[in-house]
Amino acid sequence: MKPSHSAGIPSHQVEIIGTIRSCFKEKFGIPRQPGMITAATASLEIFPPFNRKEMVRGLETFSHIWLHFVFHESIAEGWRPTVRPPWLGGRQRVGVFACRSPHRPNHLGLSVVRLEAVRFVDHSAILDLSGIDLLDGTPVIDIKPYLPYSDSLISATGGYATAETPAMTVELEPQCRSFCQQYEQRTGRRLERLIRELIGLDPRPAGQKSRDKEIFGMRLWDVNIRWRVTPGGCTVVHIETCQEEKEW
Amino acid sequence: MKPSHSAGIPSHQVEIIGTIRSCFKEKFGIPRQPGMITAATASLEIFPPFNRKEMVRGLETFSHIWLHFVFHESIAEGWRPTVRPPWLGGRQRVGVFACRSPHRPNHLGLSVVRLEAVRFVDHSAILDLSGIDLLDGTPVIDIKPYLPYSDSLISATGGYATAETPAMTVELEPQCRSFCQQYEQRTGRRLERLIRELIGLDPRPAGQKSRDKEIFGMRLWDVNIRWRVTPGGCTVVHIETCQEEKEW
Numbered sequence: 001m002k003p004s005h006s007a008g009i010p011s012h013q014v015e016i017i018g019t020i021r022s023c024f025k026e027k028f029g030i031p032r033q034p035g036m037i038t039a040a041t042a043s044l045e046i047f048p049p050f051n052r053k054e055m056v057r058g059l060e061t062f063s064h065i066w067l068h069f070v071f072h073e074s075i076a077e078g079w080r081p082t083v084r085p086p087w088l089g090g091r092q093r094v095g096v097f098a099c100r101s102p103h104r105p106n107h108l109g110l111s112v113v114r115l116e117a118v119r120f121v122d123h124s125a126i127l128d129l130s131g132i133d134l135l136d137g138t139p140v141i142d143i144k145p146y147l148p149y150s151d152s153l154i155s156a157t158g159g160y161a162t163a164e165t166p167a168m169t170v171e172l173e174p175q176c177r178s179f180c181q182q183y184e185q186r187t188g189r190r191l192e193r194l195i196r197e198l199i200g201l202d203p204r205p206a207g208q209k210s211r212d213k214e215i216f217g218m219r220l221w222d223v224n225i226r227w228r229v230t231p232g233g234c235t236v237v238h239i240e241t242c243q244e245e246k247e248w
Numbered sequence: 249m250k251p252s253h254s255a256g257i258p259s260h261q262v263e264i265i266g267t268i269r270s271c272f273k274e275k276f277g278i279p280r281q282p283g284m285i286t287a288a289t290a291s292l293e294i295f296p297p298f299n300r301k302e303m304v305r306g307l308e309t310f311s312h313i314w315l316h317f318v319f320h321e322s323i324a325e326g327w328r329p330t331v332r333p334p335w336l337g338g339r340q341r342v343g344v345f346a347c348r349s350p351h352r353p354n355h356l357g358l359s360v361v362r363l364e365a366v367r368f369v370d371h372s373a374i375l376d377l378s379g380i381d382l383l384d385g386t387p388v389i390d391i392k393p394y395l396p397y398s399d400s401l402i403s404a405t406g407g408y409a410t411a412e413t414p415a416m417t418v419e420l421e422p423q424c425r426s427f428c429q430q431y432e433q434r435t436g437r438r439l440e441r442l443i444r445e446l447i448g449l450d451p452r453p454a455g456q457k458s459r460d461k462e463i464f465g466m467r468l469w470d471v472n473i474r475w476r477v478t479p480g481g482c483t484v485v486h487i488e489t490c491q492e493e494k495e496w
């Protein structure tokens with residue numbers, strides 16, 4: 001495992017510098033890339049000894065940041081040499097290095113997210129983020145500023161990968177709209193907008209898209225949501241609060 | 249070191265999946281960001297078991313790729329809470345998370361580079377790259393496609409960081425131009441263009457820019473280069489081959 005051309009280190013130990021508290025409590029429904037869903041928010045709590053105020057000095061002057069993170073829920077599943085990315089409708093296999101699948105060697109993730117605010121609570125630095133695609137509890141291993149002049153490549157061409165576009169019209173039953181209004185008043189979280197943006201992307205797995213009228217569910221923050229696929233789109237039919245999450 | 253909000257993993261072990269063979273044999277002269285110097289080339293050799301052909305299938309359809317790597321020459325120096333980035337002329341300190349300094353927790357680097365070719369030699373997959381900013385021997389821990397629709401953020405604003413621009417007019421003495429012509433014929437490496445692009449950015453440390461007429465030197469591939477700063481720019485005064493590097 002230590003090849004002749006190696007730089008002399010066959011492996012490298014990284015420390016977790018912080019963790020994500022996100023609206024996404026389960027994998028189902030998470031957009032495939034960041035930036036798709038502006039109402040998808042998270043906070044990154046930075047741990048000691050990496051949470052000293054001066055370590056994020058100047059970060060607030062950047063609109064976006066890169067997060068290096070670990071796909072912690074995929075570690076146990078290992079990595080695969082090839083995967084079927086959703087871009088190709090799940091029909092075609094590509095090399096794992098030719099996509100962003102979590103089932104990759106080292107299970108390293110990379111997301112660019114909007115930096116909404118830098119806060120300090122007790123002895124922790126907290127970054128408020130939006131446009132995220134990160135599971136709650138995601139361990140973060142680095143934070144870097146997004147540098148438009150070198151990161152934004154206008155001339156780059158992108159193979160087969162294209163942006164997701166809204167695929168479904170989303171309706172909410174009256175009691176679900178009331179729930180959202182009350183929830184947003186209480187928490188400040190834009191629940192209805194998040195639901196509309198997320199379900200509008202049609203998060204059903206490719207193989208299940210032909211099964212109309214089935215009930216699907218997902219959890220956002222401390223809320224369980226159920227929706228029914230209809231011929232014209234889909235309707236959110238039930239929303240309820242589940243276990244209260246700790247505020248921080 | 250294992251905080252209450254951690255996802256349960258205080259650290260994460262990553263394996264080196266390959267190593268960089270680059271024109272940059274020493275830190276001095278390396279551009280601050282990738283994409284600046286198109287003549288700066290490298291090859292990434294992927295190690296077993298990550299070098300199976302199918303693992304890079306489809307990668308050739310992308311013009312650019314992200315490399316996650318380790319700043320291996322900075323590990324021994326540790327990390328610093330604040331650094332003085334070259335953007336600000338080395339005069340101002342910012343938090344290490346607000347810049348791309350190698351002296352960061354976990355010593356993780358991120359570069360977007362142009363993918364010129366995917367080759368297979370013996371049992372190794374090799375990626376030919378250009379526009380690189382990577383030291384020879386850099387250990388790579390992940391390869392990802394650059395996805396323009398989500399990675400290229402036109403609306404992002406970038407704090408104080410700006411692109412480097414050519415700062416010096418570069419002349420080569422006649423014998424140096426002859427050397428470059430012969431070297432390029434023999435190796436195919438665009439040495440003169442690389443020299444002009446690199447030295448044109450004025451790689452001298454901020455504190456040494458006032459000392460004109462001093463000789464500076466750097467190594468590119470197996471070639472040592474010396475140049476003299478003059479009032480009007482700089483002149484390359486000596487080029488010679490040093491220890492022959494192994495072809496691969």
